[in-house]
Amino acid sequence: NRGLQRGPSLRADVDGDALADEIYVALDPASGPPCAAFVVVVTASGPISEPVWEMGSQAGLPEPRLHGTVDINGDGVPEILVDEAVGASTQFVGALIATDGDLRRVEPGGNGDGATDGLFAYGGSVGHLEGVGCASEDRVVMSVATPGTSQQDVADGVYDVHRRFYELDGSTLKLDTTEEKHLPADRLDTELPEFATGPFGNC
Secondary structure (H helix, E strand, O other): OHHHEEEEEEEEOOOOOOOOEEEEEEEOOOOOOOOOEEEEEEEOOEEEEEEEOOOHHHHOOOOOEEEEEEOOOOOOOOEEEEEEEEOOOEEEEEEEEEEOOEEEEOEEOOOOOOOEOOEEEEEEEOOEEEEEEEEEOOEEEEEEEEEOOOHHHHHHOEEEEEEEEEEEEOOEEEEEEEEEEEEEHHHHHHHOHHHOOOOOOOO
């Protein structure tokens, strides 16, 4: 039902058939979460869709919106980013991938460590910074930076950074390795690309 479309459409070849697909958000206010909102992709083979904004307006956004498209897994075909939630200082996007004639959410593979509810955090404030980006082909990095605890760290503006690296297998993220960093604030975005731009901005 195109009458349920919210916001403008995007056009990108997200299914890899070399033809531009139309992408839009459909919102049915009469339905509650998790059936209120979908991302719809109109492909040459027909429409495919996937629920988004499953927490509804409790997630802090009055409705979901398309963030853009970006090639996360390095195969030359972009994935779809959707703004789905916002906190006091942190924002959250979902990532959708068209695969095997379907649209699927990119999310952790049940190992208990990864994006919250299939959402990727970015942004933050002085007391808590988060970023997500591409580490290499088929690898994603998610990072959290918090102020160091020693008096010298506080004086020097040094942050403790916990980085998690995931392999992207289809639509499933599998935890690979972790890394700890100890960096001053002015080096976060120059040494760690996930903090330099918006979500997956370095892909």
